[in-house]
Amino acid sequence: MNEQMLHIENTLFTVVMILYFAAMIFYFLFIAARKEGLARLATCLQAVGWVLHTCALVSRGIGAGRLPMTNQYEFATSFAWGICLVSLVFILRFSFPVLGAFASPVMFVIIGYAAMQSREVHELMPALRSNWLGFHVSTAIIAYGSFGVSFVLSVIFLLRDRMTGRGFLDRHIPDRGKLDIISYRSIALGLLFLTFTIVTGAIWAERAWGSYWSWDPKETWSLVTWIIYSVYLHLRIRKGTEGRAAAVFAVIGFICVLFTYIGVNTFLPGIHSYA
Amino acid sequence: MQMMKKIGRFLSSMQFAVILLVILAATCSAGSFIPQGQSYEWYAAQYSERTAALIRWLYLDDAFHSWWFVLISAFLCLNLLLCNLLRFPQLVRRCRREADPAQFFGGLAADGIADPGVFFAAMHFSGPKPAVTREGRERLFARRNLAGLWGAWTCHLGILLLIAGFSLGQLTKKEYTVYGVPGQTRQIGDTAFFLTIDDFTVGLREDDTVSQYTAEITVTEDPERSGRSEARRESAEISVNHPASLFGMKYYQNSTGWAAKVHITQNGQDLQDVVLCAGEYVPVENKPELVILLNAFYPDYVKDEGGMPKTASGQLRNPAYLYTVYYQGSVLGMNVLLQEEELTIDDYVVTFSEPQNYTLIQIKKDSFISLALAGGLLTMLGLFLAFYLLPAKACAEKAEDGSWRVTAEGSKGGAIFREQFLEAVRKAGGTAGVADRAEETEPTEKTGEAEETESTKKTVEAEVAESTKKTVRPK
Numbered sequence: 008m009n010e011q012m013l014h015i016e017n018t019l020f021t022v023v024m025i026l027y028f029a030a031m032i033f034y035f036l037f038i039a040a041r042k043e044g045l046a047r048l049a050t051c052l053q054a055v056g057w058v059l060h061t062c063a064l065v066s067r068g069i070g071a072g073r074l075p076m077t078n079q080y081e082f083a084t085s086f087a088w089g090i091c092l093v094s095l096v097f098i099l100r101f102s103f104p105v106l107g108a109f110a111s112p113v114m115f116v117i118i119g120y121a122a123m124q125s126r127e128v129h130e131l132m133p134a135l136r137s138n139w140l141g142f143h144v145s146t147a148i149i150a151y152g153s154f155g156v157s158f159v160l161s162v163i164f165l166l167r168d169r170m171t172g173r174g175f176l177d178r179h180i181p182d183r184g185k186l187d188i189i190s191y192r193s194i195a196l197g198l199l200f201l202t203f204t205i206v207t208g209a210i211w212a213e214r215a216w217g218s219y220w221s222w223d224p225k226e227t228w229s230l231v232t233w234i235i236y237s238v239y240l241h242l243r244i245r246k247g248t249e250g251r252a253a254a255v256f257a258v259i260g261f262i263c264v265l266f267t268y269i270g271v272n273t274f275l276p277g278i279h280s281y282a
Numbered sequence: 283m284q285m286m287k288k289i290g291r292f293l294s295s296m297q298f299a300v301i302l303l304v305i306l307a308a309t310c311s312a313g314s315f316i317p318q319g320q321s322y323e324w325y326a327a328q329y330s331e332r333t334a335a336l337i338r339w340l341y342l343d344d345a346f347h348s349w350w351f352v353l354i355s356a357f358l359c360l361n362l363l364l365c366n367l368l369r370f371p372q373l374v375r376r377c378r379r380e381a382d383p384a385q386f387f388g389g390l391a392a393d394g395i396a397d398p399g400v401f402f403a404a405m406h407f408s409g410p411k412p413a414v415t416r417e418g419r420e421r422l423f424a425r426r427n428l429a430g431l432w433g434a435w436t437c438h439l440g441i442l443l444l445i446a447g448f449s450l451g452q453l454t455k456k457e458y459t460v461y462g463v464p465g466q467t468r469q470i471g472d473t474a475f476f477l478t479i480d481d482f483t484v485g486l487r488e489d490d491t492v493s494q495y496t497a498e499i500t501v502t503e504d505p506e507r508s509g510r511s512e513a514r515r516e517s518a519e520i521s522v523n524h525p526a527s528l529f530g531m532k533y534y535q536n537s538t539g540w541a542a543k544v545h546i547t548q549n550g551q552d553l554q555d556v557v558l559c560a561g562e563y564v565p566v567e568n569k570p571e572l573v574i575l576l577n578a579f580y581p582d583y584v585k586d587e588g589g590m591p592k593t594a595s596g597q598l599r600n601p602a603y604l605y606t607v608y609y610q611g612s613v614l615g616m617n618v619l620l621q622e623e624e625l626t627i628d629d630y631v632v633t634f635s636e637p638q639n640y641t642l643i644q645i646k647k648d649s650f651i652s653l654a655l656a657g658g659l660l661t662m663l664g665l666f667l668a669f670y671l672l673p674a675k676a677c678a679e680k681a682e683d684g685s686w687r688v689t690a691e692g693s694k695g696g697a698i699f700r701e702q703f704l705e706a707v708r709k710a711g712g713t714a715g716v717a718d719r720a721e722e723t724e725p726t727e728k729t730g731e732a733e734e735t736e737s738t739k740k741t742v743e744a745e746v747a748e749s750t751k752k753t754v755r756p757k
């Protein structure tokens with residue numbers, strides 16, 4: 008264990024939280040004051056925050072001498088990192104800063120949750136010492152990040168009619184057709200990575216516990232999440248782009264994600280209760 | 283007949299799939315909230331008589347093996363199988379049609395393009411090829427990602443194999459556990475194989491936490507039971523996350539616990555020496571109605587506030603043994619014995635010593651694991667194809683005035699593909715109006731469309747309906 012690196016991580020983490028908070032405020036100001044420049048500033052802050060967040064994770068990795076993804080704190084901070092990354096990509100790819108205004112509060116809440124967790128570094132129990140852990144958890148982070156973004160997009164989709172009609176937001180919020188397709192792209196990314204997560208998790212469980220699927224609550228809930236998003240896919244094909252049903256399922260899907268991540272550990276103990 | 287057709291259509295429909303998936307998700311969540319495998323009385327005490335009755339009625343005490351969970355999964359398989367069987371010939375035809383540059387295709391269209399090369403480049407199509415339509419008109423044609431059409435099909439096949447592999451595995455797998463300390467040999471279930479634990483080590487870090495459990499094992503086949511002439515034997519080292527395969531079965535280092543040697547003397551004469559794992563018992567050799575049970579072992583024995591025994595650490599600092607003595611089936615006494623202390627029962631004296639770790643090894647044989655794995659990998663491949671290889675095509679035809687008319691179609695690209703198209707038209711100097719669907723639809727080319735599933739047809743119609751409403755113009 009390298010105490011100095013952990014100390015650096017601590018400092019960086021605080022800076023990142025401040026940056027994410029500032030980004031959120033500037034996104035809000037952008038909407039309130041209707042100035043595009045504020046959105047660009049907010050996106051810059053978010054990007055700088057993400058780079059420093061990456062440094063923080065790397066220093067924790069070096070400090071702990073292993074992948075920084077194995078307990079509630081580490082996974083929470085990685086989760087926020089994932090949402091930040093995926094939302095940045097979508098904001099830039101689709102020139103959609105309003106997405107930042109909705110994604111940054113989610114990011115901030117999750118990094119806030121991370122801040123409340125214990126940051127102690129524990130040595131890994133033998134079952135966790137596997138290369139599959141890296142694949143399993145890093146794919147989960149991308150999946151969860153994408154689902155976070157799709158949640159935000161679906162909320163925007165569902166609220167769109169109430170928010171628009173005022174010129175400024177009309178210009179900055181894409182129409183439903185486009186919102187639907189952006190949301191679909193983020194769920195597609197998330198579902199692909201969730202499938203990776205489940206498959207690598209199953210391979211790992213087989214090696215560690217001798218059984219690749221044992222209906223442990225965390226496994227079961229990741230399956231429920233997976234099913235909900237596949238229902239979203241099919242509803243979307245049937246109902247076309249105007250359908251609210253698919254968007255509602257995307258919201259339910261993210262509630263399942265949060266439950267899988269936090270709820271299961273709290274209410275339903277199982278072999279996964281350490282992470 | 284009509285009825286049968288209707289039922290068949292429903293069984294293979296996406297609507298049915300959605301219903302089944304929602305029921306499955308609901309069952310799974312119920313199965314995770316309700317502790318599984320408890321008795322009726324337990325549920326009644328935990329919840330209420332009514333809830334307990336409901337749980338029993340719906341088999342939610344064993345949700346993942348209940349007949350209706352199995353039934354729903356079977357229907358899902360049937361649904362997937364029918365859907366994939368029906369879609370296979372459609373997809374083959376669709377692929378042929380999509381790949382044929384002579385076929386018309388619609389989607390988005392624009393006129394007045396000066397340089398089609400610029401248009402194709404802006405649409406990220408590489409190398410448009412010249413082609414001739416049935417009417418003999420020349421055109422440039424480009425397409426990409428035809429494989430993407432197979433995404434959903436591949437994904438569905440993967441899920442089917444995954445469910446099949448898992449279910450067959452559940453039905454046929456063999457599972458045994460063997461535990462013991464180094465030097466012990468035990469039969470693996472009722473098989474012809476015997477497992478010898480050659481060595482077992484617990485790797486400790488400096489801070490006293492466990493880094494790894496490693497066992498060295500040898501498996502020997504008993505010639506009498508196997509009917510072979512010689513005793514075959516294979517050895518391996520196993521540790522957590524590193525199982526080994528011996529004689530077609532897989533060996534996993536599963537867990538560990540404490541064991542100790544029990545030494546019994548009678549009137550000062552050595553009578554018996556056995557190693558007991560915590561939880562095991564031994565009858566006294568010449569008095570089998572007297573039984574010694576080793577309940578638990580405490581390496582660093584202390585008493586907690588309530589006076590109950592516990593261990594302060596994992597280190598062997600103050601070993602103590604919790605035992606129970608039975609005589610003719612009833613408890614004679616239960617207490618904690620420290621190392622070197624003696625327990626006297628009439629003329630017998632019992633001592634515990636040499637505490638050591640035992641290993642618990644799990645042995646499994648699941649012949650369908652590779653089928654399930656193949657299913658999982660196909661599912662991932664299918665999702666990748668469906669989401670990231672978006673099929674698209676475009677063509678350009680020379681109009682009478684010498685400018686070019688371009689058309690493009692990107693299935694699943696939706697609004698984004700349209701924006702990309704408008705941008706490309708703008709770059710290529712197109713100024714004319716853009717219609718979302720070319721007007722010159724040839725009836726022959728539509729036949730394929732009619733074979734699409736109900737769902738895709740609907741979407742296409744929706745797109746057409748939407749597109750006829752407005753004509754967009756590039757800025």
Ligand code: HEM
Binds near residue numbers: 296359361433438669
């Ligand atoms: C259980 C029975 C199921 C049936 C009968 C079914 C049926 C269908 C059908 C008819 C389509 C339309 C295909 C197309 O337009 O190309 C489709 C699409 C799709 N299905 Fe299923 N499906 C089932 C389950 C699942 C499940 C559990 C998943 C899991 C993720 C899944 C993933 C997909 C995907 C990824 C697509 C393509 C969607 C897109 O690209 O937007 N399906 N399904």
